[in-house]
Amino acid sequence: MTPQTQHIVNQIKERIDKTRRALNRKELFTAGLKTFSVIVLLGTVFVLIESIAEFASQTRTVLFYSYAILSIGICIWLMRIPLLRFFGILEDHSDREIARMIGVKFETIADRLENILDLSDMLQNGDVRSSPELIEVSLEHFSKSTAGINFTHTVSFAQLKKTARTIFAIITVIIALAVIPGTPFHDALNRVLNYNIEFVPLQKYTFSVTPGNIEIVKGESVTIQAVIVSVASEQSIPTIVTLSYSEKGVDVKQHITLRSDSTGGFQYLFPVIKGSMEYQFSSEDGITSDKFSITVGDRPFIRSLGLTIVPPAYTKLKKEILEENIGDALVLPGTSIIWNIVPNKVITAATIVFKNGADIPLKKNGEGYSGEFLVVNSTSYYIELVDTNGNSNQNLINYKIDMLADEYPSVVIVSPGKNIDVTDAMQLPLELKIDDDFGVSKILLSFRLIESKYEKQERSFGTIIPFDTLITKNETVNYLWDLSLLGLVPEDVVEYFVEVQDNDVVNGPKSTKSQTFLIRLPSMEEVFADADKTHEDALKTLEESLKDAQELKKDLEELSKDMKRNKQMDWQKQNKADEALKKFEEIQKKVDNVSKTVDEMTQNLQRNNTLSKETLEKYMELQKTLSELNSPEFQKAMKRMQDAMKNVSPDQLQEAMQQAQFNEEQFRQSIERTMNLLKRIQIEQKVDELLKRAEQMKQAQENVNKETQELKQNDSQKATELAQQQDEINKQLSDVQKELNDLGKKMDEFPKEMPTDKLNAVKEAANDKDMRNAMKQSSQQLRSMQMERAMTAQQQANSGINEMQQELSELQEQMLNNQMQQTMNALRKSMQDMLQLSQKQEALKNQSRSLDPNSQQFKEIAQQQQNLQGDLNNIANAMAELSQQSFVVTPEMGKQIGKAMGQMQQAMSGIEQRNGQSASASQNEAMASLNKAATQMQGAMKQMQQQGGQGGGSLMQQLRNMAMQQQQINAQTQQMGQQEGMSQQQMQEMGRLARQQDAVRKSLEQLQRESQGSPEKNKVMGDLDNIADEMKEVVEQLRQNEINPNTTQQQERILSRLLQAQRSMRERDFEQKRKATTGITLQRRSPAELSVQTNESRLQKDLQRAEEAGYSKDYMDLIRKYYEAIGKNN
DSSP: OOHHHHHHHHHHHHHHHHHHHHHHHHHHHHHHHHHHHHHHHHHHHHHHHHHHHOOOHHHHHHHHHHHHHHHHHHHHHHHHHHHHHHTTSSOOOOHHHHHHHHHHHOTTTTTHHHHHHHHHHHHHHTOTTSOHHHHHHHHHHHHHHTTTOOGGGGSOOHHHHHHHHHHHHHHHHHHHHHHSTTSHHHHHHHHHHTTTSOOOOOOSEEEEEESOSEEEETTOOEEEEEEEEESSTTSOOOSEEEEEEEETTOOOOEEEEEEOOTTSOEEEEEOSOOSOEEEEEEETTSOBOOOEEEEEEOOOOEEEEEEEEEOOGGGTOOOEEOOTTOOOEEEOTTEEEEEEEEESSOEEEEEEEETTSOEEEOEEETTEEEEEEEEOSOEEEEEEEEETTSOBOOSOOOEEEEEOOOOOOEEEEEESOSOEEOOTTOEEEEEEEEEOSSOEEEEEEEEEEEEOSSSOOOSSOEEEOSOOSOBOSSEEEEEEEEGGGGTOOTTOEEEEEEEEEEOOOSSOOOEEEOOOEEEEOOOHHHHHHHHHHHHHHHHHHHHHHHHHHHHHHHHHHHHHHHHHHOOOOOHHHHHHHHHHHHHHHHHHHHHHHHHHHHHHHHHHHHHTTOOOHHHHHHHHHHHHHHHHTSOHHHHHHHHHHHHHHHHTOHHHHHHHHHHHHHHHHHHHHHHHHHHHHHHHHHHHHHHHHHHHHHHHHHHHHHHHHHHHHHOOTTOHHHHHHHHHHHHHHHHHHHHHHHHHHHHHHHHTTSTTTSOHHHHHHHHHHHTOHHHHHHHHHHHHHHHTTOHHHHHHHHHHHHHHHHHHHHHHHHHHHHHHHHHHHHHHHHHHHHHHHHHHHHHHHHHHHHHHHTOOTTOTTHHHHHHHHHHHHHHHHHHHHHHHHHHTTOTTSOHHHHHHHHHHHHHHHHHHHHHHTTOHHHHHHHHHHHHHHHHHHHHHHHHHHHHHHHHHHHSSHHHHHHHHHHHHHHHHHHHHHHHHHHSSSOOHHHHHHHHHHHHHHHHHHHHHHHHHHHGGGOHHHHHHHGGGTTHHHHHHHHHHHHHTTOOOHHHHHHHHHHHHHHHHHHHHHHHHTTOSOOOOOOOOOOOOOOOOOOOTTOOHHHHHHHHHHHHHTTOOHHHHHHHHHHHHHHHHHO
């Protein structure tokens, strides 16, 4: 087959295929139209049947589902073949069937198309029965002859369209009947579509009932009303109906006949309904209303209420959960309150309503509801619930939220807690009592200067924050206030207070101020004036006490005489004894007051560093002496005397009187001793005072010198201030002169003990006219801005002050050395006398031991024992006199001397009774007491020697000597530096100064090496570590004849450091503070009495101690013979 022929065949088949597709569409549309028509027809039949029969819901349900099933079946049956062919599942019409249809349609074609198909098949199959060329010609001829014929016109849709229009017209009518309300077909269709609803047949009238179905709260009343609605106007409306009702779950109904009211309606009130019920209206015609129900439920209420209190964070309080159903709360401002409620039923809303109108909706939280609110003010609230029916809770409870006040903090300055004077240590320990309910966040110490000689009063307060950490509530805090930062000068007054702020972050921190106190820096004049007054008052009080004691002595002597004249006791004697005891108690109170005032004065002087170590120690000893004046023995003796008077026992009364008189004598002697010691200590304190004044003057003068050198040329105001300071130093010099005169008067009471010659030298140095004139010139030249001349005058004044200070130091040292030497001499003599007396007592003891009772030697021994008693009495008087001058005489020495006297008296009794053994035993005891007293004296001497060696006197003296040498070197160096040019003689002088400076350096280095064994001295000398190196530099500069400002500055620095070391040595002795300790009872064995049976080693040690005491050769021979004699007896 040629390609052209093949193309003709393909065109013919394509035209046949188009016709086949048109036929399939027609068949599909025809089947769909039939199916739709049958289904509509069937549905119309069902609706017509329902409109006639009005089936019940059950029958309509069967009809509905039957119609649905039939519709589905018809659709499947009628549409199956077209659909299967359309989707190619079922075999389609063949080409020959379509060719025959085309041949029938078109006469010009007839069966030609079918023949062409046969020929094309023969040509494709290669059939040789016919000529291919003829077949191709036939195919070409047929194609050309039928080219103008459209084969698809074989399939006509005209009849189908006509039929469809008819069917749709019918369906339109049916739809119109279905959608028009009120027609039977519409109602029937509605019933068919709502097959599951039961439709009641139309009645003559109906009941319109209100409220119908309703939910109410138990106990409420409900009014129900029925109105008859007539369907046809011509129907008669009944005037009587029946109301039937029953409780739910109860089959028995109750009936109530109701008549229509003026409006034609029927009404009934159900009062206080407690249970759910159903009700229905009915008429005599048998027409009934629907059944309605009244459902009874509870109002919503709170079954459980819980409050959680969350205090503000700054309080650090834990959260608190209140007991269940407690809605009132007492809280701090800033507290968060969390509500948790559980209602009795399902609710739609829960709200907390506050008094001010604000409300907080609570959120669903599981089975309950919760909400949170930050409370800052007192308020009240209630909780409102609403259920699903809109019912709210009744009998609302008003709860209160009250505010717990965050109290103001409190602060009290416990210590010092009063207006005080401060010392030049410039430190004030503060003890603060701070209290707040939740702690404080800040402590402020505010202060200002309100009085000053040089400054104006400050208007505003300065503030420091001593603590930057949070202070908890109710706490005592301590703070050491460094007053040196205030730059105070004497007589400045500062007021201060402490302010605390709490940590209330809700309403803002609240603050409280303490009471305002004053601190004052007293001048040295005031400190010393107070000390003088205290001394004078103490002496005056002691003098009064001594007079009272003398009167007490007379009273006791008079009472004793009365008792001897008449031993009968009466109320007058008893009254005298009572008055004597009262008088003693009054004296005791005065002595106690003296002890307290002296103690306070000592502490004040010590705080101001105005006492030397030696004076401070003597004040300590004085305190012990004053405490010993509190004589419990005398008081007990007076009490025993009173008791004896009450018991009316003459012997006991006489013994008690004697004991009281003896103790009174001791008490009076103690007062006299205290007065004399206090006078001597006052002199030493006055010397300390003068040294302190001189030191202050020196420091003030050096400050004026320094500031004058740094003064700017035109700063007249500063120059005037310096002139005022120079005038103040001049005034201080006048005060020193006045105090020196006062010191002289006090020393005149003890001319043999005091270095009056040295005092005169001090007076001469203080009254130096050149020094005073230099001060006056310095002041005048400062005011006239003549700085060079002022500095020259100041240097002269400074030299005068240094000389005066040096003389005072020597006065103090000489006075202490004199006192020590006199005391040592007196104590040494008493000890030597005591040892000789002990030796004589021993010899007498040996004689008494071997005497026969009838021996004629008892008279001689009695005379010798009496002589020994007289010697011991002389020693006792000497020790008593020494005790008026020094604290070295201890009560233990007095006790041993007293015991020796008592044993000697007993020995005299034994001798009088010619009992040699008894007398010898008493003499042995007396000798033992004498030895103990001698040993105590020896220990006291050794202790004095040790204190003199290690008390710093030697070191202090060497430092003083070096300072004096350095001062002379400095003065000569300055003179050399002011001269221009160097002569040979001047160069030799420079070499001499270099050698002197080098000698001072070597002395300093030697002193440093010696101090290495003592930590305290080493610490003082450690301050001079670098000075030796500076001395070397100065020596080299002097040797090279180079004097420049640096040289003089180094020398001034060396001198200043030496003087500072002197002060440090003196002040270091002040560092040890008085310590109070609680008295304890010591249980210890009494020391054994000194026995003649002492072993050889003990005697050897005693002899060695005697040798170390430094006695003369004659005394040492005597002591050695004494101990050898004891050894032989052993």
